[in-house]
Amino acid sequence: MKSKTRIEKQTKRKTNPNLVETIRNARKNKKWLEVAGLLSNSRKKRAEINLDRINKEAKEGDIVVVPGKVLSQGELTKKIKIIAFGFSENAREKILKSKSELNYIYDEIKKNPEAKGVKILK
Numbered sequence: 001m002k003s004k005t006r007i008e009k010q011t012k013r014k015t016n017p018n019l020v021e022t023i024r025n026a027r028k029n030k031k032w033l034e035v036a037g038l039l040s041n042s043r044k045k046r047a048e049i050n051l052d053r054i055n056k057e058a059k060e061g062d063i064v065v066v067p068g069k070v071l072s073q074g075e076l077t078k079k080i081k082i083i084a085f086g087f088s089e090n091a092r093e094k095i096l097k098s099k100s101e102l103n104y105i106y107d108e109i110k111k112n113p114e115a116k117g118v119k120i121l122k
Contacts, residue, residue, distance in 0.1 A: 002037035010040040022085065022106045031115030035105060038067035038122065039085060046085075049121055051076050051094055057121060063112075065105065065120045076100055083108045083118075 004027055011023045019039065026036035038047065049066050052074020058064050063081045070082060072090035076098040083103045087095070095102045103111075112118070 001034055002040070004033070007033075007036050007040045014040075018106065019085070022104075022109070025106060025109045029109070029113055029115070031118070032109055032113075034120060035065060035067045038120075039105075047122055050074050051091055054080070054082060054121065058119065062119055063117050065108075065118050067105070067120065067122070070095075070102075 007023065007027055011020055014020050014023070023036045023039050026032035026039065047066055047068030048071055049068065050071045050073035054064055054066070054070070055074060055076050055078060058078060058080045060078045061080065063083065066082065066084035068084065069086040069088065070084045070091045071088050072094055076094055079098070079100050081101040081103065082095060083105055085105050087102060092102065
């Protein structure tokens with residue numbers, strides 16, 4: 001896991017204000033620190049995870065965090081809550097069609113600062 005100082009140095013190079021704010025909020029809490037470290041990586045290293053992988057690795061009712069973008073390949077057959085920095089348009093439609101929930105990391109940190117029940121996919 002990265003130190004808070006290293007995360008702060010990497011955050012200074014970011015130009016997306018939403019990303020910077022999300023990293024800063026995540027860095028404040030121990031449980032979200034790992035997500036902050038993953039988001040502060042370069043764009044090439046940031047996670048891009050398809051729905052089929054999420055479906056395979058998550059159980060019914062799980063809260064899954066993707067520190068990157070959720071892509072639309074595959075189908076979602078379980079009712080889960082997916083939290084990510086971004087969603088492709090098709091992935092968003094498939095998630096809503098499967099009656100699962102979606103949310104952005106920034107909003108989830110405010111709602112669930114203790115990160116209870118959260119599973120991080122890298």
